[in-house]
Amino acid sequence: MTPRPRPSLDTVFAALADPTRRAILTMLLEDDMAVTDVAEPFEMSLAAISKHLTILAGAGLISQEKRGRVKWCKLEPDALKGSSVWMQGFGQFEPVNLDAFERFLGAELGLGGEE
Template structure:
């Protein structure tokens, strides 16, 4: 796939992958631990991580038999810059995860109309 933005945005288009990214905000994690809260197979999560890794959103470093995954803010920043530049949007200021959830909830509600 040609353009890096294609990979970044399509990586972000999947809710499982967005959830993984949010998990990785807290700490670096091994593939198996990332997979734990999800209801799909480990192989599926492994694939999602490869997608995130190819998009540059996640770095994977193998130590022994464990592959540690960590956020790589670089690609996310590229998407951010694209959107911001596009609309000349002003960065907003949100502080907590609770506010973030609130936003998501509002978004979900408006969607179900």
């Protein structure tokens, strides 16, 4: 199997910018999950969850595999290494305020919707 190219930092951070996608990643920390189980705690359609999963997979943060009739999602923690190394570079100056950083990313990526 040919290794996938690493997604850019922009792609990873854009995927992480959404609170639903961050919640999905947190859920997948525990174990692999079927798509229907991922969707269960959210008040949105299965199609909407599938779009979130597609974005996470495109960023390399999760992988999806069909087992029988069920599609499973698995966290790919190595995908965060590049972004983690980049963020650690800011640690030498001062602690990173993640809320402010999230607002900055939202403004830079044109995502607007501050909570």
